[in-house]
Amino acid sequence: MEASGPVTKKICLIGQFGVGKTSLVRRYVLGQFSPKYQATVGVNVYKYADKVVRQGSEVAVNQIIWDVDGALQNMAVLGNYLRGSAGAIVVGDVSVDESMAAMESHLARFRAQLPGRPVVVALNKVDLVDPSAAQAAAERTRASLGLAAVLTSAADGTAVPELFRTLASQILELGT
Amino acid sequence: MASADASATTDPSADADALKQLLLGGELSTLDRVSAIVAALEDRVGDDRAMHDAILPVIAEVLRDAGARDHESLAAALSPLIVASLRIEIRNSRDMMVDALYPLTGRLVSAAVRNAMRSYVEALDQQINSAFSLTTWRARVQSLLSGVPAAEILLRLNPPVTVRELLVVHRTSGLLVARVARGGESGGEASDGDLVAGMLTALLSFAEEALGAEGGGDVRTLQLGDGEVMLTCTPAVIFAVKIGGLPRPGTRSAVDAMLLGLVERWGDTLRTFDGTLADGDATTLRDDLASRLEALAGALARPGTAKTPWTGIIAVGCVTAVLLGWWATTAWRDHAAASVQRRADAVVSSRPGLAGYPVSATLDRSSDRILVRGLFRDHAEIDALAGALSAALPAMTIDRSGTAVLPQAQREPTATERLEVLIRREALFFDDDGRMRDAARQRSLLDQVATLMMAADPDVRLRLVGRSESDPGEKTQAFALARASDVAELLEAKGIARSRLLPLGRVAERPARPLVGAAVRHWVELSLMFSGEAGRPETSAIRDQLAALLRSEGIAFEREAVLKSTAEADRLLSRIAGLMAELPRGYALRVIGYTDPTGTTARNEALSDQRASVVAARLVSLGVPASRLVTEGRPSIRPRTAASDELLAMRRVEFELIEQR
Numbered sequence: 001m002e003a004s005g006p007v008t009k010k011i012c013l014i015g016q017f018g019v020g021k022t023s024l025v026r027r028y029v030l031g032q033f034s035p036k037y038q039a040t041v042g043v044n045v046y047k048y049a050d051k052v053v054r055q056g057s058e059v060a061v062n063q064i065i066w067d068v069d070g071a072l073q074n075m076a077v078l079g080n081y082l083r084g085s086a087g088a089i090v091v092g093d094v095s096v097d098e099s100m101a102a103m104e105s106h107l108a109r110f111r112a113q114l115p116g117r118p119v120v121v122a123l124n125k126v127d128l129v130d131p132s133a134a135q136a137a138a139e140r141t142r143a144s145l146g147l148a149a150v151l152t153s154a155a156d157g158t159a160v161p162e163l164f165r166t167l168a169s170q171i172l173e174l175g176t
Numbered sequence: 177m178a179s180a181d182a183s184a185t186t187d188p189s190a191d192a193d194a195l196k197q198l199l200l201g202g203e204l205s206t207l208d209r210v211s212a213i214v215a216a217l218e219d220r221v222g223d224d225r226a227m228h229d230a231i232l233p234v235i236a237e238v239l240r241d242a243g244a245r246d247h248e249s250l251a252a253a254l255s256p257l258i259v260a261s262l263r264i265e266i267r268n269s270r271d272m273m274v275d276a277l278y279p280l281t282g283r284l285v286s287a288a289v290r291n292a293m294r295s296y297v298e299a300l301d302q303q304i305n306s307a308f309s310l311t312t313w314r315a316r317v318q319s320l321l322s323g324v325p326a327a328e329i330l331l332r333l334n335p336p337v338t339v340r341e342l343l344v345v346h347r348t349s350g351l352l353v354a355r356v357a358r359g360g361e362s363g364g365e366a367s368d369g370d371l372v373a374g375m376l377t378a379l380l381s382f383a384e385e386a387l388g389a390e391g392g393g394d395v396r397t398l399q400l401g402d403g404e405v406m407l408t409c410t411p412a413v414i415f416a417v418k419i420g421g422l423p424r425p426g427t428r429s430a431v432d433a434m435l436l437g438l439v440e441r442w443g444d445t446l447r448t449f450d451g452t453l454a455d456g457d458a459t460t461l462r463d464d465l466a467s468r469l470e471a472l473a474g475a476l477a478r479p480g481t482a483k484t485p486w487t488g489i490i491a492v493g494c495v496t497a498v499l500l501g502w503w504a505t506t507a508w509r510d511h512a513a514a515s516v517q518r519r520a521d522a523v524v525s526s527r528p529g530l531a532g533y534p535v536s537a538t539l540d541r542s543s544d545r546i547l548v549r550g551l552f553r554d555h556a557e558i559d560a561l562a563g564a565l566s567a568a569l570p571a572m573t574i575d576r577s578g579t580a581v582l583p584q585a586q587r588e589p590t591a592t593e594r595l596e597v598l599i600r601r602e603a604l605f606f607d608d609d610g611r612m613r614d615a616a617r618q619r620s621l622l623d624q625v626a627t628l629m630m631a632a633d634p635d636v637r638l639r640l641v642g643r644s645e646s647d648p649g650e651k652t653q654a655f656a657l658a659r660a661s662d663v664a665e666l667l668e669a670k671g672i673a674r675s676r677l678l679p680l681g682r683v684a685e686r687p688a689r690p691l692v693g694a695a696v697r698h699w700v701e702l703s704l705m706f707s708g709e710a711g712r713p714e715t716s717a718i719r720d721q722l723a724a725l726l727r728s729e730g731i732a733f734e735r736e737a738v739l740k741s742t743a744e745a746d747r748l749l750s751r752i753a754g755l756m757a758e759l760p761r762g763y764a765l766r767v768i769g770y771t772d773p774t775g776t777t778a779r780n781e782a783l784s785d786q787r788a789s790v791v792a793a794r795l796v797s798l799g800v801p802a803s804r805l806v807t808e809g810r811p812s813i814r815p816r817t818a819a820s821d822e823l824l825a826m827r828r829v830e831f832e833l834i835e836q837r
Contacts, residue, residue: 005458008370008451010349042382045350045374062451064351064374080381084349086451174240175247 006049006060009171011164012082014110015091016102017070020124023154024091025067028164033155040069043081050161052168061168073106079113086171087118089163094123094137094151100144107145118170121145122163127153294428308492337427338420339473340403342465343373344438345414346449350377353413353449354458356465358473376416380409396428408435412447419476427476434472438465513541516569520546523564529557537565540575549578591631592704593803598624599638599702600764600806606659606698613696622663625702626670637705638672640664640679645697656698657681663700678705703834706762715760719833722755726831733827737786746794752831753798764804764834767792771811772826784809791829806834 013021022040026032029048044067051058066085072078082088088110092099107119121141126134134151141149150166152159196204221227242250266273312330319326344353352373383395398405403420406428415435419427439446441464445457453461520537524530535550546565552558558581562574589597602621605613612618629638642660644652660679668674729748732740739745756765769788771780788807796802 005452005455008351010351010374010451043378045371045378047368047370047374062370064349064370066350066374066378075385077382077385080385081378083381084346084351086349173244175244 006062007172008062008064009086009168010064010066010084011167011171012066012068012085012088012110013091014068014073014082014088014106015070016073016093016099016106019070019091019093019096019099019102020154021070021091022067024089024122024124024152024160024163025065027154027157027160029065031157033157035155039071040067042072042077043068048164050165050168052165052172054169054172059172061172063164063168065164073109078109082110082113085110085114085117086176087120087167088114089120089122089167091122091124092141092149093125094134095125095128099123100140103141104145107147116174117176118167118174119147120163120167120170121147121149122152123149124152124154126151126158127155337423337476338403339417339469339476340420341418342469343369343376343414343416343418344446344461344465345373345377345416346446347377347409347412347414349449349451350374351449351451353446353453354461354465356462356469358466358469373414376407377414380407380414406431408432410439412443412449413439417472424476430472430475434468438468509541513539516546516572519568520565523568524561527557527561527564529553530561535561537561539572543573545573545575547578548574548576550580552579552581554581589803591628592633592636595625595628595632595636596704596803598628599704600803603702604659604663604700605696606700608697610655610659610662610698612662619666622666622670626667626672629667629672629676635706637676637678638667639703639705640677641701641703642679642681643699643701644681653681655681656700659698660700663702704762706760718755718758719763719835722752722759723833725751725755726833730831731791731829732825733787733829735827736783737790739790745791746798749791749794749798753795753800756795756800756804761804762835764806765795765800766806766808766832766834767795768830768832769807769809770826770828770830777811780811781809784811787827787829 013025015021017039018037022038022044023033025044025046026034029046046065046067048063048065050061050063052061053059066081068078068081072081090103090107090110092103103121107121110117110119123134123137123141129137138149138151141147150159150163152163154160219226220230239250312326315326315329318324318329322329339358341355341357343355345351346353350373352369355369355373380395394407394409396407398407400418403418404423406417406419406423408415408417408431415438417431417435419431442461445453445461517539520539524535524537530552533551533553535548535552538547538549539545540547546569548558548561548565552561558576558579562576565572565574598621604618604621607613625638629636640660640663642656642658642663644656644659657679658681660681664674664677664679667677725748731745731748734740752765756763767788769784769786769791771784771787773780775783785807786809788809792802792805792807795805
């Protein structure tokens with residue numbers, strides 16, 4: 001089945017509430033950021049058409065981004081929201097030490113339901129800490145989760161497009 | 177020579193090796209390296225165990241890379257093996273597979289049955305609406321009058337449903353598979369289909385988890401302003417059909433039928449959807465959706481009520497016939513029952529012995545019996561009534577289980593007894609000039625006395641005792657006798673023989689207040705005389721004994737109408753009752769209730785009467801006929817210990833023996 005049009009994929013943003021999932025999506029999709037915290041209830045769905053380079057050529061990808069309520073981790077409805085996702089971004093707060101345990105928990109939850117799907121880890125809010133502290137947190141994340149963390153800031157836009165494109169590339173590569 | 181010999185004696189193998197090294201040194205070195213490599217390979221993959229251990233760490237990475245590099249080739253290579261394995265597994269583990277698939281298949285079957293039942297109910301509802309709807313009948317009448325087809329009239333009354341848009345959403349991922357809007361409808365452009373699909377899926381997921389019914393019920397409708405979105409969910413796909421207008425019965429089933437056709441054709445494609453359709457598939461699917469949507473819109477635009485209404489007419493006719501039959505049967509049964517009841521009432525009314533008795537004969541329609549109820553004078557009267565009813569209504573069974581006969585003590589009193597009671601309660605009063613007071617009432621009393629005298633035993637005579645309060649003058653007794661004679665003359669005028677009347681005159685020993693009030697000073701008392709009762713020697717002895725007892729004893733009350741000692745009272749009353757039973761019927765007992773002076777006069781009058789009644793009732797219970805008792809209240813008039821401070825002693829009842837001769 002070959003298609004010359006854009007590829008459409010569903011991805012999920014998961015992580016503890018307050019780590020900046022919605023801010024990352026809004027920065028990526030709308031180019032906006034609001035310092036005012038407004039909790040996501042249930043799920044918000046966004047769409048963003050982007051291009052990623054694969055094997056030397058650009059591929060158009062329609063990303064249907066499900067921004068999932070962080071409080072749903074232990075609820076059955078979370079499974080429904082994750083269902084059919086091609087990959088996930090697990091988001092943590094680099095400025096909060098306890099964020100690591102929550103990321104481990106969310107990563108395990110996703111992999112238990114969708115094994116083999118690519119996952120990218122984002123340590124958000126790097127604008128709030130020293131670069132050395134951010135690097136140290138990234139090292140701890142690699143050691144703990146076995147994944148390289150992307151240091152992001154929804155507030156100033158640091159590495160936000162790269163975060164989503166990294167996941168999109170992995171999805172295209174694995175064909176999930 | 178010697179050196180040649182010496183050299184000839186050196187080791188020939190060493191020479192050969194040196195020669196080999198000289199000639200094949202490079203090859204030998206290569207051969208050694210190859211041998212080492214072969215030995216290493218032998219260690220790594222030389223047997224199954226070594227091969228297994230060597231491949232194990234990398235095989236997963238190899239397969240993953242192979243899949244990423246050439247997914248289809250790897251799939252093509254592995255598919256036959258996987259498919260064959262699955263077949264074997266399914267064949268060998270049928271029970272396990274059934275258990276694993278049961279939740280899914282059970283849910284599908286349940287959903288299919290529910291949809292079928294819903295469609296059936298909608299179809300039935302549509303039929304009923306079509307047959308009985310006032311709107312439909314009005315349209316039919318208008319059609320007959322105007323010549324315009326009923327369908328057209330209905331169309332004007334109820335605008336058709338418009339189909340606006342169809343979304344096909346992959347249920348697992350929430351990705352939009354296809355979206356088609358009908359020409360002229362703008363819904364498809366107003367919002368992003370991918371976002372709508374995602375949010376719709378999230379909404380359904382939330383509803384399923386948070387609000388879902390037992391058994392996995394899905395959301396089927398979203399109400400949106402003047403229209404709605406009809407949702408149909410399969411395990412793989414969500415179909416959302418946006419319609420305008422008010423859906424009619426049958427709209428849902430038409431939508432479901434269209435979607436069923438879609439699933440039949442595109443099921444495989446929709447199930448394996450991974451976010452992208454091949455160009456050919458995408459175009460074909462969109463075209464197919466558009467054509468099916470148009471067909472659905474056309475079907476829904478045609479009103480379903482334009483069919484010939486014969487079914488409805490026949491149904492209405494049948495219902496009307498049944499109702500008429502039921503009404504006629506009920507009316508006939510009511511008429512027959514009323515007729516039977518009238519005849520039963522007539523039988524009861526025709527029985528003179530039942531006059532004044534609470535007797536009824538009622539038809540019980542549930543059992544077709546005549547229920548005879550009530551109190552009868554005697555059993556003979558019951559038998560007579562039952563016989564009369566049987567004769568008048570031979571087809572009915574007479575049920576007399578609800579009848580009762582008055583006890584003997586309750587029998588109707590004789591005229592003599594009624595007269596006795598009447599005259600003990602009444603007297604005739606006169607003023608100082610000898611004129612009868614309240615003449616109309618007293619003449620009525622005399623009429624009753626005359627009537628009862630004529631019906632009473634012929635040997636009963638009437639004594640008329642005129643009484644006047646003591647007067648210093650000489651005329652007291654003569655005045656009293658004159659009043660008694662006046663009454664006797666009046667009775668004689670009413671047909672009573674003079675021989676049965678005995679007027680007497682006495683000076684009054686007590687005031688007449690208990691009868692009419694303190695103002696009356698002259699009156700005539702009536703009493704009966706029975707021939708041969710008086711004069712017996714034992715009678716006087718008993719009378720004297722009773723009189724002595726009554727003079728010395730009384731009944732004391734604690735308060736109000738409560739006896740001071742019930743045991744003592746009953747002991748005295750038993751003795752009185754026994755002596756009264758020994759005395760002839762001409763002797764009666766006056767029971768007089770007293771009170772202390774405290775309290776109002778009205779209260780004390782009522783209380784004195786009440787005390788007398790209490791004692792009289794106990795005497796009746798001891799066997800003294802009520803006709804031989806007269807009660808009277810005398811509040812504080814003549815207390816036994818009037819001079820004493822002990823008010824308690826004033827609360828009593830005393831007796832007087834009345835000798836009627």
